[in-house]
Structure formats: C-alpha cells, structure tokens
Amino acid sequence: MLNQKKIDELIRRAGELPPMPQVAEKALALIRNPDSSMADIADVLALDQAMAGLVLRWVNSPYYGLVQAVSSVRQAVVYLGQNTIQSLILAASIAAYMDRPVPGYGLDRGELWKHAVGVAAGARLATAQYGAVVAEEAYHAGLLCDIGKLAMDTLLAGVNTSGVEWQDRSFSELEADYFGVDHATLGAQMARRWHLPETLVEVIACHHRPAEASEQNALLTAAVHVADAAMMMLGIGIGRDGLQYPFDSTAIERLAWTEADFRDLVERVGPLVAEAETFLQLRRSHR
Ligand SMILES: [Fe+2]
Numbered sequence: 254m255l256n257q258k259k260i261d262e263l264i265r266r267a268g269e270l271p272p273m274p275q276v277a278e279k280a281l282a283l284i285r286n287p288d289s290s291m292a293d294i295a296d297v298l299a300l301d302q303a304m305a306g307l308v309l310r311w312v313n314s315p316y317y318g319l320v321q322a323v324s325s326v327r328q329a330v331v332y333l334g335q336n337t338i339q340s341l342i343l344a345a346s347i348a349a350y351m352d353r354p355v356p357g358y359g360l361d362r363g364e365l366w367k368h369a370v371g372v373a374a375g376a377r378l379a380t381a382q383y384g385a386v387v388a389e390e391a392y393h394a395g396l397l398c399d400i401g402k403l404a405m406d407t408l409l410a411g412v413n414t415s416g417v418e419w420q421d422r423s424f425s426e427l428e429a430d431y432f433g434v435d436h437a438t439l440g441a442q443m444a445r446r447w448h449l450p451e452t453l454v455e456v457i458a459c460h461h462r463p464a465e466a467s468e469q470n471a472l473l474t475a476a477v478h479v480a481d482a483a484m485m486m487l488g489i490g491i492g493r494d495g496l497q498y499p500f501d502s503t504a505i506e507r508l509a510w511t512e513a514d515f516r517d518l519v520e521r522v523g524p525l526v527a528e529a530e531t532f533l534q535l536r537r538s539h540r
Contacts (some may be wrong), residue, residue: 259433261443266408267537276300277346281447284393284535291330297342298326301318301327307536308338308345316374316528317341335387344370344529348389348536355402358424359493363533365403366491373397375480380472380507391476392458397449398477401440401457408432410430414493424494425461437461463504475504483519489526 270355273281279297283289298305303324312329315353317318317337317403330338351366358365373395405428413433414424441458452470459474460481461467466474484499485491505515 259439263408263432263439264442264446266328274349276304277343277350280339280343281347281449282301282342284453285448286326289335289339291327291335294326294330294335294338294342297346300456304345304401304536307532308341309417310535311341311532312338312344314528314531315506316505316525334385336385337508340373340389340392340396344395344520345532345536347396348533351400351403352533352536353493355406358402359407359412359414359415360402360490363530364490364492365537366490366533367400367526367530369399370478371484371487371489371522372396374529375474375477375483378518378521379479381478383472387473390452394453394460394473394477395480397440397444397453398457398460399436399440400443400477401438401493404439404443405432410514423461423498425498433510441539443526461498461501463501463507471507472516475507478504479508479510479515479518480522483515483522484526486527487523489523520522 273424276328278295279300279439283293283297286293287318298308308472309323309326309329311317312333317333321332325341326338333341347369348366352363353365354360354362355365360368373392374396376391377388380388408431418427425435425437437458437460441454444454444457452473454475455466455470456477460477463471463474463478478501481498485498505512508514
C-alpha cells in the first residue's frame, strides 16, 4: 500500500518544478468541468493570442484531417466538437509546460511532449469506436500519463540514470526501488492535486500496469498502454527508459484486438506525431 506521507514528501521535494503556465491551468480546468462552455474555451484562448492562432493552424493540419479549412475557433467547434477542441487546447498549453529537457530520462527538449501527444493520439484512435466522449478522455489520459516524469526528473537529479544498474530494468521498477513510487504513481498524485477527474487519476496511475485498473477504467487504461507501446516501438520520445517497460497483453485482450490491430495503430500514429512536431516548431517560433 502506498505511503501517502512519503508521496507528499516526494512531491514537496520536487517542488522546484517550474510553475505551470496560466493557460495550461485554465485548460486543465476545462477538463475538470464537464459542462465547460464555448465562453470558457474563449477564455482560455484569450489568455494567449499566439496560441489561439496556433490552435487554428493545427486544426487545419493533417493531425485533425478536416476536409474543409476552418477560420475561427467557433467554426472549429462545429466541425470537431467541443470535446476535441478542449483536447487540442490542452495539448497546446501543456506543450508550454512539457517543452523542456528531462535529463533524468535522457529526453531532449520537446521529446516529452511529442511522446505525450503521440500516446494521446494513439489512445484516441484505439477508442474511437466507443464514441467521442470516451475517445477524448483517452486523449487526455494519454497526454498526461507521463506527467509524473517532470516531478521525478527533479528527484533523479542526484542519481546517475545512465549508470549500469539503470540499463536492463524498467524505470518504473527502479523508480520504485529508489523513491518508493514510480512516475505513474507520482503523476496520478499530481493529477489529483490538480483536481482532475478520478478516471484520469487512475489511468495515469495504471498506465504501465493496465491489469491493475478497475473494470470501469480498464478500457481507457488499455488504450493508453497500447498507445504508449506503439510510441516505444516507433522510438519516439522514449529517452533512456524507452524499451524497458514490459508490455502487458491484457491491454490487447481488453480492446479485443489482434496483432494486426496493434500494427495498424503503430502505422497510423507515426504521421500524427510528425505533424505534432510541426506544431511544436510553430509554437517555438511564435515565442
Ligand atoms: Fe510512463
């Protein structure tokens, strides 16, 4: 059982984490509130006009695959639906939080976000047949599943993660050995502190161990797990811990997938990540 005091202490120790930009805070608030309105979305975009422009450019990019170009956020909502626009705003604003090097994991600037956005897109594809609400939840969970790495990175500052003892075991196990918790647990605790829905908290906590998710969240957790595995296979944003996570086949079973379905996901998610990278370049050039 987790020791809450220990977790609190770890989060305190990771307290030097750079503050989340206001726009990202607002984007998370959108997700907290299932009744967010168009006005709330406009509110978020008003905080950062450059981002509003970028969001529109991204809406019109192959990442979303719209047939017709859209020129306003309102119009984009009509085409994509409010849930998807919220996801897009979260991805854009979380980029401001995640677009930094994560040296403890051997990740260069931008890689954490690129990985996150790929897992998100993959989790959405994996759940598309269950409807827009489920698919967007999967997207949010995918985006945030490794958020604990940001906090863990601060803790790893005094540890030589390129040392030989970090080579052949999963980072999750090593994190747990060193700190008593892994990045999934730490990330879930961060999500709870942000008052995100419990579903997201649990999916983040179980993204490397989908068999441990409750029945209610098993599908979402399975989707994030397979999408994460797809990104690892593609070698995108995996850093030093990349290939060291065991794949849990219960995720494939939960989705009622064959191996061909997984291969198909790997193929489809690659181009989406390439497009997401373009977005990151655009965002940087607007700063
Ligand atoms: Fe992870």
